[in-house]
Amino acid sequence: MGHCLLVHGFLDAEECAALIDAAEARGFVGAGSDYPPSYRNNDRQVLDDDALARRLFERLRAYAPERLVDADGAGWRLHALNERLRLCRYRPGQRFNIHQDGVHHRGADERTRLTFMIYLTDGDAFDGGDTVFYAQGPQGGIDDAPPVVARVRPRAGLLIVFDHTLWHAGEAVTRGVKHILRSDLLYRRETPAPVAAPAAFSPGHEGYVWSLARLRDGRIVSSGRDAAIRLWSPEGVLQARLLGHRQSVLSVCEVGRDRLASVSRDRCLRWWDLRSGECVREVVAHEAAVLSLLRFDDGRLASGGADARIALWSQDGEPVGDLHGHRGWVWSLCRLDAHRLLSASEDGELRLWDAQSRSCLAMWNGTTPLRSVDARVHPASDGLHCIAIGDIDGRVRLFELHGDRFIALRDWPAHDAAVRRVRWLDDGRLVSCGEDGRVRLWSLECDGHVAERRHANFATDAIELADGRLLSCGYDGELRFDAMG
Ligand SMILES: O=C(O)CCC(=O)C(=O)O
């Protein structure tokens, strides 16, 4: 188990009250469209305050580990408290589900490693709201929590510092209001980053990599939380960084020769010229994060958003209509043929749409939020589609599409945590990526996976390179194509 330490009375009661008053005066923002309700629904306020971060850091120095050592021997020195302070408020019914905290990168040699959290309200003032630590991540889904290893009852002024990698949750508050102040401890690498292993594209991204795409000429595109899109040669040499988005880039797709489109948490859809690396068009596409993107053969696009909408775009990037029906985040889209597409949503629904008539042709409704969908044409049949979906419980399900009907074939527990991606490979095998860090390859003739690779954090995407190797990426910032054992 990683670091975890508690410091009682880190702030006194007046300091806590002053922080709460100032935060309430500035106002909180609901989790609304920025986080799926299955993740967290508490209110938050981001405050960039250098001076306050420095004062807190001076007080903290005596307690926090000065040096961390990785499994590979690399040493990291405590450097600062992230000045991006986050004040969080939980009212009755609000919680933060089981999760690991995200790493924030500042260049290759500086990153956050430990979470810094001060309870501002005393546990006497509210019911529920404990911070709970678990032995491992969710195995059978988010509602089916693993064994609890520690529980912390909030006390005003109590500081808790712990490893980002510990699985934890803020339990629902059932009465009263809980406030916390949250930041992270930045560490600096003692010796510069080692050259990446030869079986990786280098350098990867600063922080999470969200998605991968292979262009028709064999080049690779990756997108990440660092708001950058990276263009790679087929051999993994970085050719360009496309900069312009202001937040995580969640999906990219080729829209023509040397043309790329991308969508981001910043709500925008952008078009890029890959020769110049310039953004040639930008539109605000959704009223919330844009999560998914696809292209029809004639150049039209469809984008799916956290506003539950699927928006359709002409070749010229003009909005041409919406597909309405989902009630949750549209995480994933997949093209079937000239006019039809599939969508998978946080509301648990897999939907088949006709983009021409803008109607929903079929729906399958599961009980758990869906994260990814992919389809392929059965080679032995006349246009019969085989569909795979992945859900938040780690399950993968297969369907055949008969006319406008989904026929369920089979389903199995593919991961010990949410599935982030399913993709069919050209040879008919299926690859899945999970929040258990695993990339798994499935052959439908066999039971169980036929190969596996592990990332140090959530695995988010995998695609086949032109030479048949599998490139995968994840929250560890890496793009890897080593052999799968
Ligand atoms: O409120 C809590 O107890 C946990 C909060 C948390 O995990 C976070 O803000 O990352």
Ligand SMILES: [Fe+2]
């Ligand atoms: Fe957390």
